[in-house]
Structure formats: structure tokens, C-alpha cells
Amino acid sequence: MTEVTDKSVLLIISGGIAAYKSLELIRLIKKGGGSVRCILTKGGEQFVTPLSVSALCEEQAYTDLWSLKDETEMGHIRLSREADVIIIAPASANLIAQMAQGRADDLASTALLASDKPALIAPAMNVRMWENPATKANIEKLKEYGHTIIGPTEGDMACGEYGMGRMLEPEEIFVAITGALEQPLPKKKLTGKTALVTSGPTYEAIDPVRFIGNRSSGKQGHAIATALQQAGADVTLVTGPVNIPDPAGVKTIHIQTAAEMLKACEDTLPADIAVCAAAVSDWAPKQHEQKIKKRGDSSAPNIELSENPDILKTISNHKNRPEIVIGFAAETENLEENGQAKLAKKGCDIILANLVAQDGAEVFGTDQNQVSCITASAVDNWAPMTKSAIAKKLTDTIINALNQTETLKSAAE
Ligand code: CTP
Secondary structure, three states: OOOOOOOEEEEEEOOOOOHHHHHHHHHHHHHOOOEEEEEEOHHHHOOOOHHHHHHHHOOOEEOOOOOHHHHHHOOHHHHHHOOOEEEEEEEOHHHHHHHHHOOOOOHHHHHHHOOOOOEEEEEOOOHHHHHOHHHHHHHHHHHHOOOEEOOOEEEEOOOOOEEEEEOOOHHHHHHHHHHHHHOOOOOOOOOOOEEEEEEOEOOEEOOOOOEEOOOOOOHHHHHHHHHHHHOOOEEEEEEOOOOOOOOOOOEEEEOOOHHHHHHHHHHHOOOOEEEEOOEOOOEEEOOOOOOOOOOOOOOOOOOOEEEOOOHHHHHHOOOOOOOEEEEEEEEOOOHHHHHHHHHHHHOOOEEEEEEOOEOOEOOOOOOEEOOEEEOOOOEEEOOOEEHHHHHHHHHHHHHHHHHHHHHHHHHHO
16 A cells, blocks of 8 residues: 555646656556546647557546547546646646646646646746746745645756756655645645754764764654645755755755754744754864874774754844744653753754654654654653654644744734
8 A cells, every 4th residue: 555546646747858757657656556647738748649648547648628528528627626636747837827827728727727726846947947037936826826846956957958947756756746645735824934944964074084973864854844845834954964855845955064054054044933853963073184094003093072063052042033943852861851951951942852762762764753742831742653744743833833923923912
């Protein structure tokens, strides 16, 4: 069983060289046990044929708004209404503009206008088209309408230029689809809010080949960035070196050291929400320019360490302090007591405290976690759940906390 088993996906392929990747996406969904119905725009048909699409979907490809046969067998309204999730990949600048304007001049735009659910949109276009203010405004409008934009990413383009505009890889789009199916896309309660999330470890160089690091996988921090983005927030993720992909639709900044993480975070402020989930190295070695050599007398070198900046504490006490600041506490004993002490010491609003070594239980790198949500007035022990479920529950907690502050503010006015 996978998240797509027995689910029906409506895939809209519009014009772009990336359309060939959508054939692989169909294969992934079918392999996962889902069904795919596909609408090809006139532009899409220039890049992949209805025949190859229908062979992979095992169903005809829909191309024509005015086809009497298609309309009697499967009306354009049913096409979007019967789908569990709608994905547009590639989404061309033209289809994005059609959607932003609410146009219905071909089958794809009509099915989207007649739809009763938000869509996942995977743009693909030339970098200048992506950066054009008209496209930017259209994208903002689609976000306001509740759609989720996944990608694009940066890279070499088919047109020979380099920049933002490459469609996400089929595997990444598939992950976004499973995420959307796991739980219906949350209502866009964080639209208009900005969020800063830190994730992963930091690496502090000892010399050009060695470093001090830790075993953080980044899974929890990345899941939080995804959940906040899915709730409508404009998210910046600052991450240390990890082996997982950048979350779709999230501006991701890659850093190595705690000092670089702090700079990227301060550059991102002001923000409405900050979640520090990174496992920041507490110390950095005095760096050696050259590789430290063995001395030949069995003695080991002394590595001089200095304390790293505390990013959570700095953000909590910053002149541009976000309205809500959340930290984690990785503890090996006295969870509540240490969590509460950390809340006060760092000056944040919520600490999610977890035991990182209990009865041999492994947290680093796994998909499961168990946390206690600690505020100045309460401790709430959350049941064990997946890191992605924790991320969603934390997002709900953030939404409630922001609503409370807004209610208090308007009562005071
Ligand atoms: N943190 C941070 N910058 C640091 C150290 C920690 O932003 N230099 C943040 C982490 O992202 C986490 C929280 O502070 O949200 C607590 O991290 P943790 O490692 O549990 O605590 P420390 O502050 O390092 O304290 P100690 O190791 O003494 O428990």
C-alpha cells in the first residue's frame, strides 16, 4: 500500500520540453497503484503525443474541449471533480496566466476553472519568463487562490541558459503528490505569513579534510518547512548538509557552519514565524589551513574549540524577533525540566523536547519521533508519530498561537 494506491490523479501536461518527464511521473503513479487521467494542452501535444500518454495511463488522453465523444463519455467537469489530486506538470507560463485570469479557452483551463479543489503546480519555463513580473504576479495570485507551487529549481535549461525554471524531477513531484494525498491540503491559514526554518547539522571544519558534525538527517526540519509551506506560508529553509531533497516550493539556503547559518537567518529576518530545528554544533575548532599531519610520536593534536553563536537565542532576542519562535531540545534525561529551562534560557515561545537516547531508541535519521510541546504555562506530551505528522501538528499549534495573539491584539484596540 502506498499513498497513491486506489487514488485518482488528474495530470495536466502543458507545453514545455519538461513534458517528457511527466511520462515518468505517470509510470511512478501507476507503479504506486494509482490511476492517472491526463489532459494534454495543444502546447503539451508538441512535446509528448496523446498515444504515448494514453499507453502509459491505460486510458485515453484528453485533448479537446469541443470533442463530442469525450464530452459525452467524460465531461470536463467530471475530469477535475473525480480526481483526488490535480497536478499540472509542466505548468507553462501561458497556462499559469490562464489560471490567474480565470480563463476557460481550452480543455485544461476549463477543467481547472470548473475544479473544486486546489492544484499542485510544477512550473517549467525559461528563466527570463519565470522572472518576468507578469509571471511573478500570476504565481502570487495562484498562491492566494490556494494552489501549491512546487519548484521550479535552478539549473541548465534546454534553451542553453542557466537559472531558475527547471521543472522538479518526477520523483520529487511524486513525493509532493503523496504529501497532498496523505492529508487533504490544509486550509491556507498561513497565507501572507513568512516563516524561517533551520534544519540539519552544521559542519565545522578542523582542517581542509576533517570536520566536527553530528548525525542530524534534517528530516524533521524539512518536514516542518513543507507543512508550513502547504499551509500557505512563504518559507525560507536554512539547512546544513543533508542527504534529502530540498522541499518543494520552499526557498532553500544551503550552509555548512553555524556562523553561516546565523548570517543566512539574520538576512532572512524579518519573518512572522521561526522554527529552529537544526542540530547546530555547539563548538567550532580553530581551523588549520593545511591538513593536520600525524606527528610520528603517537601523540594526538589538541583541537582548540570556541563556542558557536546560539541561533535560536539570537533570533528570540533579535530586534526583528518573529511573532512566534520555536526551538527543539534534544535531551538524554529529565525531559520536562531541561525543556523548560531551555525555553527560559533561549527566550523562545515553544520548545519541542525529545529524548534522543532512551532505551536505545533511535531518533536521528528515522521517520518517527516523540516530542513534548513545552510552553511557559503547559507541557503537552504528544503521542509518537511520524516526523511529517509532528510537522503538521506543529503547524496547527502555530496557527492557533497566531490566532490567539491576533484576538488579543484586536481586543486591546
Ligand atoms: N540551537 C541554535 N544554535 C546553537 C545551538 C542550538 O539555534 N548554537 C538551537 C537548536 O536548533 C534547538 C535548540 O537551540 O532548537 C536547542 O538545541 P540543543 O542542542 O538541544 O541545546 P543546546 O542549546 O545546544 O544546549 P545543550 O547542548 O547544553 O543541551
